[in-house]
Amino acid sequence: MSNPHHTEDNTLAGKIKKNVGVSLVKCYQCGKCSAGCPVSGDMDYPPSLLIHKLQTGLPNHEEDVLRSKSIWYCLSCEMCIARCPMEVDIPPMMDYLRGESIRLNKANPAAKNIIKFHKAFLNSIKNTGRLYEMGLIVDYKMKSLNMMQDVTLAPTMLAKGKLKIFPEMIKNRKNIRQIFLNTINKQK
Amino acid sequence: MKLGFYPGCSLEGASREYNESVMAIAEKIGIELVSIPDWNCCGATAAHNLNKELSLSLPARNLALAEEAGLTELVVPCAACYSRFTMVQHELMHDEPLHKRVNEIIGKEYKGNLRILNVIQFIDEYVIDKLDENVKFEFNKKVACYYGCLLVRPNKVLKFDRTEDPQTMDIVMKKLGADAIDWAYKTECCGAGFSVSFTEAVARLSGNIVEDAVHRGAEAIIVACPMCHSNLDMRRKEIDKFNGKKSDIPVIYITQAIGVALGIDHKKLGLQRHFVPVNLKDFKPFVKKEIDVEKPQNMEVE
């Protein structure tokens, strides 16, 4: 940029501000988000620390954030924003960071199965327009090679009439494919 | 009277008893719920965890189809779908370029004229006034009303009830004759859509919820979200393992509880489909009594 007063903020925090409108400078590190977050104990950096790392704008800290488990363990429960005195909207920040982490191929190995599950879920929608739970379970098991997990769950679900044998197909599947092609499967 | 309806995938699959009970009480009080023609999955957690535009477009297609079908009010019983729809409507109505872009992606025009109701709003607006004349049995049990995340947060967008101590379900249950207890885990997260991919967290979070409800003497946990239900019901084995003791407290959809009070056959309400058996008996005939319920003040937010 030629105008020195309008240099683009190329830090990750700057991109978050620009793309999802969340301003991390407002955070004064009170820690309420981390105290209320149901999974901060599972995270490598609790939400307030993630923000602190981003506030520094230092490349090594940004790298930690994009490679963290935290962004994938976040359940999108919205507790943090409900309690934040400064209304720092953490959940959309997390969504953005997950997108970037995948795009830059930096997703934490511990999140492997979570991401596989999300992908299997979206695959089902792409093909049928709806979630086909039986297909999702099979697809996820193939992807995660986690064949033995929940072996007893599916038969009980079937017996209780909670699993459909055949997928439900919507009529205008072309429209759904078009939505995928225009978004997540866009050729760059 | 007719209202638009979005069942969503859970209600057509693993949580079909939720659908069955919504339909059963609507029928009983003379409301026809009309599904959006050719509706698709809202994308749930997977879409907004991986791609923002996808997470906006999948719900937007449904909203546009609902408008095309001439629907003006949409009942969305699944708390997760409801949250996605409400968030999408909010985002699109506050961001003109994004709204345009999403309309292009879905190849339809969503104008934004739809009123989206969750199950409790539906009950509050269309069911509650009909209860006194239709209720047959008193739901004379101690219950823990569990709201979870997506009905109450973020308050700024949903503007539904108090974020930390919501009351709407408690009021409905009290009207039916139940003793709705005060407890600590009303709005704590159950682990949401991570039941399969992060089971340890779900066992712990749902475990704490079940433990507190049992500890305070509740005989049933009342829910309004299929994810909460599957985690608290279908994951009970893992929950009991985490808590180190067996529990038999059933998890009941609020619509099933209303159905029971209305005298609808338990099978029709899908109560036999739960993993944790529902053995609630000895309901007394309903006697209308004035209960002292103070409507909660919604937190005023700009």
Ligand code: SF4
């Ligand atoms: S609650 Fe808000 S202000 Fe406090 S540390 Fe978290 S993000 Fe920062």
Ligand code: SF4
């Ligand atoms: S939305 Fe994510 S970061 Fe915020 S409290 Fe919930 S799990 Fe923690």
